[in-house]
Amino acid sequence: xxxxxxxxxxxxxxxxxxxxxxxxxxxxxxxxxxxxxxxxxxxxxxxxxxxxxxxxxxxxxxxxxxxxxxxxxxxxxxxxxxxxxxxxxxxxxxxxxxxxxxxxxxxxxxxxxxxxxxxxxxxxxxxxxxxxxxxxxxxxxxxxxxxxxxxxxxxxxxxxxxxxxxxxxxxxxxxxxxxxxxxxxxxxxxxxxxxxxxxxxxxxxxxxxxxxxxxxxxxxxxxxxxxxxxxxxxxxxxxxxxxxxxxxxxxxxxxxxxxxxxxxxxxxxxxxxxxxxxxxxxxxxxxx
Amino acid sequence: xxxxxxxxxxxxxxxxxxxxxxxxxxxxxxxxxxxxxxxxxxxxxxxxxxxxxxxxxxxxxxxxxxxxxxxxxxxxxxxxxxxxxxxxxxxxxxxxxxxxxxxxxxxxxxxxxxxxxxxxxxxxxxxxxxxxxxxxxxxxxxxxxxxxxxxxxxxxxxxxxxxxxxxxxxxxxxxxxxxxxxxxxxxxxxxxxxxxxxxxxxxxxxxxxxxxxxxxxxxxxxxxxxxxxxxxxxxxxxxxxxxxxxxxxxxxxxxxxxxxxxxxxxxxxxxxxxxxxxxxxxxxxxxxxxxxxxxxxxxxxxxxxxxxxxxxxxxxxxxxxxxxxxxxxxxxxxxxxxxxxxxxxxxxxxxxxxxxxxxxxxxxxxxxxxxxxxxxxxxxxxxxxxxxxxxxxxxxxxxxxxxxxxxxxxxxxxxxxxxxxxxxxxxxxxxxxxxxxxxxxxxx
Numbered sequence: 001x002x003x004x005x006x007x008x009x010x011x012x013x014x015x016x017x018x019x020x021x022x023x024x025x026x027x028x029x030x031x032x033x034x035x036x037x038x039x040x041x042x043x044x045x046x047x048x049x050x051x052x053x054x055x056x057x058x059x060x061x062x063x064x065x066x067x068x069x070x071x072x073x074x075x076x077x078x079x080x081x082x083x084x085x086x087x088x089x090x091x092x093x094x095x096x097x098x099x100x101x102x103x104x105x106x107x108x109x110x111x112x113x114x115x116x117x118x119x120x121x122x123x124x125x126x127x128x129x130x131x132x133x134x135x136x137x138x139x140x141x142x143x144x145x146x147x148x149x150x151x152x153x154x155x156x157x158x159x160x161x162x163x164x165x166x167x168x169x170x171x172x173x174x175x176x177x178x179x180x181x182x183x184x185x186x187x188x189x190x191x192x193x194x195x196x197x198x199x200x201x202x203x204x205x206x207x208x209x210x211x212x213x214x215x216x217x218x219x220x221x222x223x224x225x226x227x228x229x230x231x232x233x234x235x236x237x238x239x240x241x242x243x244x245x246x247x248x249x250x251x252x253x254x255x256x257x258x259x260x261x262x263x264x265x266x267x268x269x270x271x272x273x274x275x276x277x278x279x280x281x282x283x284x285x286x287x288x
Numbered sequence: 289x290x291x292x293x294x295x296x297x298x299x300x301x302x303x304x305x306x307x308x309x310x311x312x313x314x315x316x317x318x319x320x321x322x323x324x325x326x327x328x329x330x331x332x333x334x335x336x337x338x339x340x341x342x343x344x345x346x347x348x349x350x351x352x353x354x355x356x357x358x359x360x361x362x363x364x365x366x367x368x369x370x371x372x373x374x375x376x377x378x379x380x381x382x383x384x385x386x387x388x389x390x391x392x393x394x395x396x397x398x399x400x401x402x403x404x405x406x407x408x409x410x411x412x413x414x415x416x417x418x419x420x421x422x423x424x425x426x427x428x429x430x431x432x433x434x435x436x437x438x439x440x441x442x443x444x445x446x447x448x449x450x451x452x453x454x455x456x457x458x459x460x461x462x463x464x465x466x467x468x469x470x471x472x473x474x475x476x477x478x479x480x481x482x483x484x485x486x487x488x489x490x491x492x493x494x495x496x497x498x499x500x501x502x503x504x505x506x507x508x509x510x511x512x513x514x515x516x517x518x519x520x521x522x523x524x525x526x527x528x529x530x531x532x533x534x535x536x537x538x539x540x541x542x543x544x545x546x547x548x549x550x551x552x553x554x555x556x557x558x559x560x561x562x563x564x565x566x567x568x569x570x571x572x573x574x575x576x577x578x579x580x581x582x583x584x585x586x587x588x589x590x591x592x593x594x595x596x597x598x599x600x601x602x603x604x605x606x607x608x609x610x611x612x613x614x615x616x617x618x619x620x621x622x623x624x625x626x627x628x629x630x631x632x633x634x635x636x637x638x639x640x641x642x643x644x645x646x647x648x649x650x651x652x653x654x655x656x657x658x659x660x661x662x663x664x665x666x667x668x669x670x671x672x673x674x675x676x677x678x679x680x681x682x683x684x685x686x687x688x689x690x691x692x693x694x695x696x697x698x699x700x701x702x703x704x705x706x707x708x709x710x711x712x713x714x715x716x717x718x719x720x721x722x723x724x725x726x727x728x729x730x731x732x
Contacts, residue, residue, distance in 0.1 A: 031428075032428065033413075033426040033427070033428025033429040033431075033432060034413075034415050034425070034426035034428060034429065035426070037348075037415070038348065039348070039372060039385070041375075041376055044376055100349075102348045102349065103344070103345065103346065103347040103348045103349055103350075103417075104344065104345045104347075105345050105346055106348060140291040140294075142291070142294070143303070143307065145307045145308065145310070145312060146303060146304060146307055149303075149304045149307070150294075150302060153302055154293070157293070242292065242293065243293065246291055246293050258314070261314050262314070264314075264318050265314075265317060265318055265321055268318055268319075268321070268322045269321045269322045269324070269325035269326075270325075271322075272322045272325050272326045272329070273325050273326075273329050276326060276329040276330060276333065277329060277333075280333050284346045285348075285372055286370055286372045286373035287369060287370050287372060287373075288346075288362055288366045288371070288372050288385060
């Protein structure tokens with residue numbers, strides 16, 4: 001999601017509420033002998049407000065389960081709320097805790113909350129930057145889930161191209177020192193390049209390979225084209241290079257896509273931990 | 289730029305049409321980790337909850353040092369379940385989760401003032417779980433009432449509009465009245481005693497300072513009571529001079545030694561008895577003293593008095609004569625007891641003088657605490673104008689403005705109410721501990 005002008009009302013609203021919360025907390029803290037505590041009625045009110053905002057932020061994932069409930073409003077609006085109200089919740093929790101770390105449980109809650117916020121902000125930055133990078137770096141973008149299937153397809157196509165290259169007739173073989181660069185010798189080089197480098201790369205573009213570097217790959221293809229014996233199959237080599245480029249872009253897409261979503265592996269579990277520890281904190285605080 | 293290898297017209301050739309039905313690895317990992325974290329949190333919470341001795345984890349802060357032994361026994365103080373929730377309900381006058389009855393198991397906490405209209409709950413002032421002393425009570429708890437104090441009897445109070453020490457604390461009670469002088473009866477001149485050329489014991493030049501006489505008590509809070517024996521005797525011994533015609537050097541030496549030994553600083557009857565005994569012992573030791581009576585100045589009458597009749601030269605008569613002389617020096621002489629003490633006009637039937645009680649006040653500010661050691665960096669005269677005091681009636685205590693120089697803006701010394709005042713009136717403390725050690729430990 002891009003932070004664009006449509007976020008302005010949310011930013012202004014959240015900022016105003018945050019300032020009001022901080023200001024009222026400052027004033028109430030001065031009015032209360034000994035200062036406010038999280039357990040005082042006012043402190044609890046701040047805690048409840050912060051918890052409610054967190055629950056709202058957490059409902060975003062629940063919303064995905066009920067896409068038919070359109071009466072809940074557009075998902076974009078929920079996303080904006082998720083971002084700005086969860087940041088606002090931290091302000092309320094700060095007031096609730098009276099700017100203290102508290103005991104061990106509260107300290108754990110703080111760390112988890114900070115973790116949730118940091119991973120969320122990190123994710124927001126990634127969501128902001130990576131789609132633009134995808135547009136620039138991966139013009140041949142494909143559905144992410146299709147990438148392995150497409151790679152197999154590309155390999156199959158490449159296999160056919162290489163096989164067909166052998167059937168192209170070559171000039172009479174020469175038994176000169178150029179034997180490795182003419183006729184079957186050159187095709188053998190093409191086959192070797194394909195078997196050793198291109199095919200493994202197409203099957204698993206994410207694994208380490210010299211072809212991950214497009215400059216080196218381009219040089220390798222140029223070298224093949226320069227072989228006298230491969231002049232008749234240059235068209236085949238061009239097709240192979242095109243397939244390589246497709247595979248390389250799919251690999252780049254996979255890599256960027258992983259970055260785009262991997263932060264959720266921390267964000268969601270931390271949110272779950274925040275929920276469990278928050279409930280425990282509330283129960284124990286109200287019990288005693 | 290679309291891929292030339294993926295013609296949209298042949299979509300089914302290069303696209304798996306059921307791909308969305310297959311599990312997605314990233315999403316699977318996401319939920320797997322979330323479930324593991326959830327279960328781990330629940331397991332840790334459960335383990336912590338059921339393993340005894342781990343209540344510390346739930347505390348918002350450590351308890352005060354004095355309650356350390358109850359750190360893991362929440363129920364000792366938190367006697368009601370969900371008291372934290374109940375106090376949020378409207379209509380609760382004491383929004384605290386620990387009832388006073390829990391505190392009164394071990395503490396008394398007598399009331400503050402009999403005219404008070406409101407008694408706060410213990411825990412509203414003494415905040416636990418802050419890791420600090422429970423005696424750190426915020427000013428707001430005091431000014432909650434004292435900013436607009438109401439009394440049961442409806443009478444006005446001099447303490448009814450106090451919001452802070454620096455702003456509107458009234459002048460100290462000592463200075464709010466008519467300015468009564470120091471009620472002490474011991475004639476004392478601070479100015480004289482602080483002179484630079486004072487003569488000390490043996491006539492040596494001496495420079496006294498305040499701490500020569502005013503010595504810290506063991507807590508270094510206040511000063512030890514002043515006493516003649518500790519503070520005055522060295523320079524003002526109660527010595528006497530025997531009368532007689534001292535021709536024999538040995539006798540003269542004995543008389544001088546007798547005189548140098550100070551008389552006790554006690555009631556006149558005791559002083560006279562002690563002198564009598566000492567004189568009798570002296571006469572017994574030096575019988576020749578009886579022969580020194582002739583021509584002694586002691587036989588000279590005071591102006592307007594009849595001369596005493598001559599007694600036979602017996603030990604008893606010598607002792608009586610010397611006793612009369614020495615007690616006269618002490619009781620009637622200008623350098624005797626009345627040099628410092630106020631003597632009454634009427635004598636006792638035994639003819640002895642009566643002196644007014646010294647009435648030296650130990651504490652001037654009865655409703656406040658003070659710690660001299662905390663103010664040791666300051667010269668005493670910054671608060672006590674002793675160098676200018678020449679009379680006993682001078683009150684040398686500071687006024688509130690003296691304190692406000694440091695305890696108030698722009699200086700930053702504390703102005704907390706509890707630094708000087710206590711809430712509970714311990715005269716009404718009726719708590720008597722009845723627990724056995726075993727009972728106490730079971731409660732723990």
